[in-house]
Amino acid sequence: GENVEQHPSTLSVQEGDSAVIKCTYSDSASNYFPWYKQELGKRPQLIIDIRSNVGEKKDQRIAVTLNKTAKHFSLHITETQPEDSAVYFCAATQGGSQGNLIFGKGTKLSVKP
Amino acid sequence: GAGVSQTPSNKVTEKGKYVELRCDPISGHTALYWYRQSLGQGPEFLIYFQGTGAADDSGLPNDRFFAVRPEGSVSTLKIQRTERGDSAVYLCASSFGTGADTQYFGPGTRLTVL
Numbered sequence: 001g002e003n004v005e006q007h008p009s010t011l012s013v014q015e016g017d018s019a020v021i022k023c024t025y026s027d028s029a030s031n032y033f034p035w036y037k038q039e040l041g042k043r044p045q046l047i048i049d050i051r052s053n054v055g056e057k058k059d060q061r062i063a064v065t066l067n068k069t070a071k072h073f074s075l076h077i078t079e080t081q082p083e084d085s086a087v088y089f090c091a092a093t094q095g096g097s098q099g100n101l102i103f104g105k106g107t108k109l110s111v112k113p
Numbered sequence: 114g115a116g117v118s119q120t121p122s123n124k125v126t127e128k129g130k131y132v133e134l135r136c137d138p139i140s141g142h143t144a145l146y147w148y149r150q151s152l153g154q155g156p157e158f159l160i161y162f163q164g165t166g167a168a169d170d171s172g173l174p175n176d177r178f179f180a181v182r183p184e185g186s187v188s189t190l191k192i193q194r195t196e197r198g199d200s201a202v203y204l205c206a207s208s209f210g211t212g213a214d215t216q217y218f219g220p221g222t223r224l225t226v227l
Contacts, residue, residue, distance in 0.1 A: 006155075032213035043204065043218040044156065051213050089155045099144050099211030100169055103155030 002027040002094045006104025013080050014112055021107045023090035024072040030092040033066060033073050034101070039086045047088075048075070080111045115139070117219035119205050125225045126195055134190040134222045138207030144168075145188050146206040146216060147180055156204055162188060163211055195226045 003026040013019050025033075031052040036044035050057045050064045050073065057064050061080075066073040077084055087108050091101040118137040126132050138145050144163055148156035158172040162182045170180070177195075182188040192199055202221040208214040 034215070036218075043220045046215055046217070049215065091155075093212065094158070099163075099208065099214070099216075100146060100158040100161050100172070101148075101156070101216065102158065106153075106155050 002030060002092055002102040004090060004092050004102050004104045006090050006107060008107060009105065010108045010110070012110045012112065015080060015082060017080055019075075019077045019080050019084070019109055019111075021075045021088055021090070021109075022072060023074070023092075023104050024070075025092040025102075026071065027092070027095060028068075028071065029095045032093045033064070034091050035064060035075050036089045036091065036103075037086045038089065038106075044089060077109075080109075082111050082113050085109055085111045117205055117207050117217055119203075119219040119222050121222060122220065123223045123225075125227065127227050128195060128197060130195050130226075132192050132195060132224065134192075134203050134224070136188045136190070136205030136207075136219060138186065138188070138205070139217060140186075142207035142209055142217075143185070144208045144211045144214065144216075145182060146208075147188070147190050148204040148206065150202045150204055150221070152201075159190070161211070168211070192224075195224075197226050200224055200226045 034049035038044045063076040087106045090104045146161040147159040150156045160170040165185045177193045180190045204221045205219040206216040208216045
C-alpha cells in the first residue's frame, strides 16, 4: 500500500523567510496530492493540491511542485507570516482510483515575528 | 453553504462501552471518509463510502469498528467494547466524488476512553 514520508518534522523560520516541506510517496499509481494546514484543536484545512498531470501549481504565497519520476512533492511558502504557524500535512491518494488519503506525519511550522 | 459537521464534539466513555459517532457531510457529496488522528500524528484512514456502500474498509483496525451510511448522506461510526487505545480524534471528510476530488474535513469528535 501507499506510504508517505514527510520532512522535516519541525521547522522554524523568521517572518518574511521562505519555508519548504518535502514529501515522498511509494505508490506510482497515486494521482492526487493535497496539502492541509491544521491549527491546534482545529480541523485540517486544504491549502493547495496538485494532480499528477501537472508539475507545479501556485496560489499567491503558496506553491506545490510534483516530481512523478522521483515520487516526491514539496510545499513552498514564501514571505511567511506569524499566522502561517501551524502543522502542515501532505497526503497522497492510495492508488489511482481510490479516494482515501494516506497522510504524512506532519510538519510543525513556527514563524517568528 | 454548511460544511461537514460531526457530533458529539467530545465523548468520554468507559472501557468496554459502546459508542456511536455521527457525521453529516456537505450536501450533494457522494463520497464520505472516516479518519482517526492520534496526538502528534497525521490522520489515519479507516473507511470510505461511495453512496451507501463501503468502497474500502481496509483501514478499520478490527471487528469492533463498524460504519454505516444507510441513505447515502449521514454516516455513523460505531465502536464496540471500547479500549483505551481507541482514544483519538475521529475525523470525517466528504468530497463530491472520489479519486482526485477535494476532501473537506469536519471538526472531529474527540473520543476519550477511561
